[in-house]
Amino acid sequence: MRVVAKFGGTSLGSGDRINRAADSIAAAVEDGHEIAVVASAMGSMTDDLLSEITFDAEEEDRSQIVSMGERISVRMLKAALASRGIDARFLEPGSEDWPIVTDDIGEVDVEETRRRTDEVAASLGEAVPVITGFLAEGTDGSVTTLGRGGSDTTAVMLGKYMHADEVVIVTDVEGVMTGDPHVVEGARNVGEISVDELRNLSFRGAEVVAPSALSYKDGKLDVRVVHYQHGDLLSGGTSIEGEFSNLVDMRERPLACLTVAGRAIRNQPGVFQSLSAALGDSEVNIDAVASGLDTITFYVDEEDAEQAETILHREVVASDALSSVTVDAPTAVIRVTGGELPNQPGIVSEIVDPLGEAHINLHDIITSATSVALFVRWDDREETLEITQELF
Ligand SMILES: Nc1ncnc2c1ncn2[C@@H]1O[C@H](COP(=O)(O)OP(=O)(O)O)[C@@H](O)[C@H]1O
Ligand SMILES: N[C@@H](CC(=O)OP(=O)(O)O)C(=O)O
Known part of the structure; x- marks a missing residue:
């Protein structure tokens, strides 16, 4: 199977959790699957960096600063994979074969991104790409972002363009639950949920998957949400069913x-x-x-x-x-x-x-x-x- 696995901030929040993430990636690779990894910033690093910009920073400088969270994560994960004997490389804006490009108005340049993503997909058998979520590269080589929660968008977009079988979103909940498990007692996994149901929920608070990411979900691509403690990337969690459509x-x-x-x-x-x-x-x-x-x-x-x-x-x-x-x-x-x-x-x-x-x-x-x-x-x-x- 070809799988894009996205690790959210909580699932990379400490060295222990990075080890756990690397174990689950290594197990899937050793089982013969083609895995591309998308990493968010560790813990609340993006929020922390943003709150420290107490001066009037230009947009380009601001993006450079917040990009550091994801840049650290991909280095950590790449090293954790290498320590397990897994051949991995990290990709960030500026890397030679960085895939995601935005145009002059900051929107994803679909044609160019698809072309570059094809190249990343073609090299999946060589080394596991560990890609910074949330970030993109402007036409002038500057760093741009896909908006808050943008790592989910990175993952589902790459999953679609790489013709992956599945995108797995690894987070701090067991999946989409009957209610917020950090608030209500007895919340249980719903098992399956439609794209439109989840888009409504995530626009209105239950941001298990960022709503903008779900715009990339088509009928052929499976998207699943699993807990970081689950261990197995290829089973469990909540399946997001159907496809995003304009109607x-x-x-x-x-x-x-x-x-x-x-x-x-x-x-x-x-x-x-x-x-x-x-x-x-x-x-x-x-x-x-x-x-x-x-x-x-x-x-x-x-x-x-x-x-x-x-x-x-x-x-x-x-x-x-x-x-x-x-x-x-x-x-x-x-x-x-x-x-x-x-x-x-x-x-x-x-x-x-x-x-x-x-x-x-x-x-x-x-x-x-x-x-x-x-x-x-x-x-x-x-x-x-x-x-x-x-x-x-
Ligand atoms: N119905 C629900 N099911 C699951 N999670 C929910 C629900 N409602 C709200 N949430 C919240 O969504 C959060 C997941 O999003 P987020 O914190 O952005 O994860 P990550 O940092 O892994 O990307 C959970 O921590 C949970 O508190
Ligand atoms: N780090 C970015 C992107 C992101 O998607 O984070 P997370 O996967 O932890 O929600 C942010 O906080 O917006």
Whole structure:
């Protein structure tokens, strides 16, 4: 197998941990696998270096300074591998066959990076390359970075461009867990998780794998997260399933839009629970929920509209917190997911402005970390879809 193994800061946080990392790499190499290693800075070294830049440093100087964390790690790991009789070499920006290049605006130069990565891949049988994560080389030979958490990006990008079978992210958790194991008790490994689920989680706090790295995940490349104490690079942990995709998708069937009003909605516990439980008890599926100042809107399949209205009306009559329920005309939903949606300030107006110019009234807009859902009148759906598709 061809594997890219990425060791995060925690997994290289001390000499003991570097030994452990080198043992796991050596075992995989001795089993006949082709391994490329990506290393982050030891422990919190990047944060420590950044916090010591107390002067007004130029970007190039800043990148040079923070690059030292990863530069130390690759030397440590290379030496630890050599001490086990494993032929290894380290690669850092400036090395003769350094692979990752950024263009004039700091974005990865895909063509050049692919070309150089092919060369690194071709030499995998000779010595284990130990590559600095997080770092890249500008067109003028300067050091650039891929943003915080960028070592994950280095690993998944190289995995894709090297046609690796698998990228293994070695970190301080057993994998993606049911909750943050450093906070909640009894968290357990979820085993498998989809790219979009994990992108949402990592944009919103559970940064087990940096979200920008997951943009490089395609269906052919396996990505797995394992604990540094696990020892075996080639088994266990959490598998990240599926592929990152850009999608503009229209729900085929119309939705009914049911709005419940009530002045106490926001300050009375249990109101939302009782409404959604009542719908759930009658097998009415909720496609989406939006909340206003004194309202909650449920989007359900139009076929369920009458039943849903009857159920919600029963709840309104039974609750002092609620005043009334109403149903609106059939609604369409167009969802935009993927892309670099969450990273772009102004992306929502980029999506919404052309709709305004076309005089399409937005019924509702619901955003998540990685998606924007546009609710429009059923008759406006084709035009909305066309305008939105043109943007992506
Ligand atoms: N649901 C979750 N599952 C696993 N880890 C989680 C979750 N939510 C938050 N985390 C946190 O994500 C952290 C892993 O990211 P990070 O510290 O960047 O690792 P590394 O330094 O190895 O790159 C874990 O230490 C853990 O506290
Ligand atoms: N050292 C860099 C890159 C990185 O990805 O680190 P880690 O793998 O430890 O999250 C940073 O702190 O941003």
